[in-house]
Structure formats: C-alpha cells, structure tokens
Amino acid sequence: DAMVIQNPRYQVTQFGKPVTLSCSQTLNHNVMYWYQQKSSQAPKLLFHYYDKDFNNEADTPDNFQSRRPNTSFCFLDIRSPGLGDAAMYLCATSRDTSLSYNEQFFGPGTRLTVL
Amino acid sequence: AQTVTQSQPEMSVQEAETVTLSCTYDTSESDYYLFWYKQPPSRQMILVIRQEAYKQQNATENRFSVNFQKAAKSFSLKISDSQLGDAAMYFCAYRSSEYGNKLVFGAGTILRVKS
Numbered sequence: 001d002a003m004v005i006q007n008p009r010y011q012v013t014q015f016g017k018p019v020t021l022s023c024s025q026t027l028n029h030n031v032m033y034w035y036q037q038k039s040s041q042a043p044k045l046l047f048h049y050y051d052k053d054f055n056n057e058a059d060t061p062d063n064f065q066s067r068r069p070n071t072s073f074c075f076l077d078i079r080s081p082g083l084g085d086a087a088m089y090l091c092a093t094s095r096d097t098s099l100s101y102n103e104q105f106f107g108p109g110t111r112l113t114v115l
Numbered sequence: 116a117q118t119v120t121q122s123q124p125e126m127s128v129q130e131a132e133t134v135t136l137s138c139t140y141d142t143s144e145s146d147y148y149l150f151w152y153k154q155p156p157s158r159q160m161i162l163v164i165r166q167e168a169y170k171q172q173n174a175t176e177n178r179f180s181v182n183f184q185k186a187a188k189s190f191s192l193k194i195s196d197s198q199l200g201d202a203a204m205y206f207c208a209y210r211s212s213e214y215g216n217k218l219v220f221g222a223g224t225i226l227r228v229k230s
Contacts, residue, residue, distance in 0.1 A: 104218060
C-alpha cells in the first residue's frame with residue numbers, strides 16, 4: 001500500500017547530540033511536511049518542501065533543519081536537541097499546494113526523547 | 116493569522132450514542148477549507164471529513180457529519196452510533212486557500228467511548 005513511513009518510531013538522544021529523523025513516501029507526492037507535536041498540543045508546522053524548494057515557517061528555530069535528497073525521502077535534522085525539543089514529529093505529504101484541495105497524508109510519527 | 120479553538124479537552128460517549136465535538140476558528144478569509152482529523156493512540160493521523168467554505172451544504176461521511184456555521188465561524192463534528200474504534204484524539208484544522216497547503220490545528224479533543 002502506498003503510504004508515508006517514518007523511522008524510527010521512537011528515538012532517544014542526549015542533550016546536545018545531533019539527531020536525524022527520517023520520512024519516506026510511496027505516494028510520489030510533490031510536497032513533504034514536518035510537524036512538531038508536543039504532548040497534548042496541536043501539531044505545529046516546522047517547514048515543508050515543494051519538490052526541492054524549501055519553505056521554512058517564520059518561527060521555526062534555527063536548530064531545526066531539513067533535507068530532501070529525492071522525491072521519496074525527507075529528513076529532519078535537529079542540530080543540538082534541547083529538553084524542550086522532546087515531542088512527536090509528524091511527516092506528511094500532499095500531491096500539491098495549489099488552491100484546489102490537496103489532502104495531507106500523515107505518517108505514524110517519531111517520538112523523540114531527549115535525556 | 117488564523118486560529119483554531121477546540122474548547123473541549125475531553126469528551127466521553129456511550130457506545131452506539133451520538134457525540135458532538137466543537138470547533139471555532141478565526142479568519143478574515145472568505146474561501147478556505149476545514150477538516151477533522153482523527154489520531155488514534157500510537158497510530159497515524161487520518162482525515163475524517165472536510166468542508167469547503169464556499170459550500171453551504173454540510174459534509175457527511177457515513178457516521179460522521181459536520182455542522183458548518185460560516186457566519187459564526189463554527190465547525191462541529193457529530194459522530195453517530197459511536198463505536199469503540201472511534202476512541203482517539205480529534206483535531207480540527209483550518210487550511211487557507213491562499214497560503215499553500217498549510218494546516219493550522221486546534222489543540223484537540225480526546226474522545227473516550229464507553230462500552
């Protein structure tokens with residue numbers, strides 16, 4: 001089945017130690033998104049890629065970076081994780097970002113713990 | 116900036132009964148989309164139902180229906196004949212018709228279904 005896959009599902013890192021989260025998709029969608037969801041809070045968009053074009057949200061900290069080497073894969077890099085970065089990280093995809101409706105398909109998320 | 120408010124942190128419903136989850140939003144736009152997403156524990160978020168703002172008719176999807184009141188900026192979700200599998204976190208989300216495909220989520224409502 002076509003889907004959005006996130007690895008690993010659970011990630012533990014140490015304070016200040018760089019960590020990379022992975023997302024892949026078999027939907028061949030143009031757009032990939034990264035959301036941060038802290039405990040009992042709403043998902044918050046960090047950034048998205050439209051093909052190779054990177055679009056950062058204005059309030060996303062510099063500590064968060066992303067790479068998209070090809071259509072299928074997108075990575076979230078946290079350069080120096082702090083305790084406040086512990087959260088669920090959700091990857092999503094959509095076919096397009098045009099004015100017509102484009103459903104976002106979500107992966108299962110990666111739960112990041114920072115020790 | 117658009118905001119989405121879900122005033123019910125938790126709701127409970129008896130199996131086979133009907134429950135309504137509330138959502139209000141704030142926007143100055145006239146054309147937009149509204150969504151309800153379901154996030155079961157430890158599973159990926161899935162789209163339950165969507166509503167285009169230009170459509171006056173309320174959307175329905177099997178046991179799920181919405182009450183969309185554009186003037187009041189209200190978008191409630193009604194779940195009929197509740198089932199144990201409906202237990203999840205439910206998010207209301209807003210999508211602008213102008214800014215790409217960005218979703219703004221409410222804080223969520225935990226729905227518990229009692230057998």
